[in-house]
Amino acid sequence: MTAQHISPVATFTGDASPYGGGEPYADYRTADFPFTQYANLADRQLGAGVIAANDEFFAMRENLLLAHPAVFDPEHFGHKGKVMDGWETRRRRGVSGEHPWPTEDDHxxxxxxxxxxxxxxxxxxxxxHFRGNYPQAVSVEGTSVDGSPTPEELCADDVKWTTLVPRTPVGGHAANGFAVDIEQRFTHLRVNQHPDGGIARLRVYGEVVADPKWLAALGTFDVVALEHGGQVEDASDRFYSPATNTIQPGRSRKMDDGWETRRRRDTGNDWIRYQLVQQSEIRAVEIDTAYLKGNSAGWAALSVRDGASGEWVEALPRTRLQPDTNHRFVLDAPVVGTHVRIDIFPDGGISRLRLFGSLTEDGAAKLAARHQELGG
Incomplete structure (x- = not known):
């Protein structure tokens, strides 16, 4: 495996105090990690999964990717002991009474x-909530394997794993964050806890790099979709929910699954700026306000820019929106660009934005080159 540079961020070590009643998160340790501006690549909504674990005696591995914060019930016990909302393994033991401790390599x-x-x-x-039963240290490795490999195939000797997070002490009842500085495309991770213990949640923030052959085969697709490599660059307001929700797969399932801003008390408006997968020709637009019934945007307009320094060109003029409705627009003429901005008036929210089109010849070439450069 190959070690890589890890950028320093706020870290935590040591036990948290035993739970003493009241709000379980009152003494939770966390920090503002700069990389959380990116999308969570380990999101179940995108199709992520924990496909195997060597041990899940106390708590199931699937809990790692649950979207909601871990829940703690001090009175919830089962036949195997305390029921925890995370992935928890049994306590490791040594080989004999004379050597009862796990070895340095046990994990x-x-x-x-x-x-x-x-x-x-x-x-x-x-x-x-893992206060005295968290791992002493963790490490994370990544690999890139095409297709849908089995756990056995991923564990084969010929699979190359790159160290994303070297073995590092962590703290209990804390968000332990690690910045990663590796320009490489990954498909799978191996999360290790040394020597044993429990982890409540795993979040993996980054930028999607789609397969150019797949997009070429699709022809027409959503060029701003997160799963295809679109991303939110900036937004005027993220008070109630992240702007990235607007490019998640599928329709919104409830109000907070979209993007909603605080109420404006001025004469401005709210907006989101997106970067497309690459330079694209856009031919049709969907603006969905699903589940936003009394707080949807009143109007919306769409602008397109080609290149970081290009001029913004109106693609969709300011148009009235209806609450809890999927609006579809076929553009009078296709527009070409690399960035899109949606302006909503005066505030409120939308649940999804879809931009249907295809990569230009230049966009397809740049995506293919980047994919190859990143080891795809």
């Missing part, structure tokens, strides 16, 4: 399939 592991392959910018190993 437990879980294999994670990312929902979309991409460049990883940061990882959070969350030990919420």
């Amino acid at each position: 437990d592991w879980a294999l994670v399939r990312l929902g979309a392959p991409g460049i990883i910018r940061g990882i959070v190993v969350d030990t919420a």
Whole structure:
């Protein structure tokens, strides 16, 4: 395996105090990690999964990717002991009474399939509620394997794993964050806890790098979709929910599954700026306000820019929106660009934005070159 540079961020070590009643998160340790601006590549909504683990005696591996914060019930016990909302393994033991301790190399592991392959910018190993039963240290490795490999295939000797997070001490009941600085495309992770213990949640933040052959085969597709490599560059407001929700797969399932801003008390408006997968020709637009019934945007307009320094060109003029409705627009003429901005008036929210089109010849060439450069 290959070691890589890890950028320093706020870290935590040591036990948290035993739970003493009241709000379980009152003494939870966390920090503002700069890489959380990126999408979570280990999101179940994108298709991520924990496909194997060597041990899940106390708590199931699938809990690692649950979207909601870990829950703690001090009175919930089962036949195997305390029921924890995370992945928890049994206590390791040595080989004999004379050597009852685990060896330096003993560890437990879980294999994670990312929902979309991409460049990883940061990882959070969350030990919420694991106060005295968290791992002493963690490490994370990544690999890129085409197709849908089995756990056995991923564990084969010929699979190359790159160290994303070297073995590092972590703290209990804390969000343990690690910035990653590796320009490489990954499809799977191996999360290790040394020597044993429990992890509540795993978050893997980064940029999607789609397969150019797949997009070429599709022809027409959503050129701003997160799963295809679109991303949010900036937004005027993220008060109630992240702007990245607007490019998630599928329709919104409830109000907070979209993007909603705080109420404006001025004469401005709210907006999101997106970067497309690459230069694309856009031919049709969907703006969905699903589940936003009393707080949807009143109007929306769409502008397109070609290149970082290009001029913004109106693609869709300011148009009235209806609550809880999917609006479809066929553009009078295709527009070409690399960036899109949606302006909503005056505030409120939308649940999804879809931009249907195809890569230009230049966009397809640049995506293929980047894919190859990143080891795809």
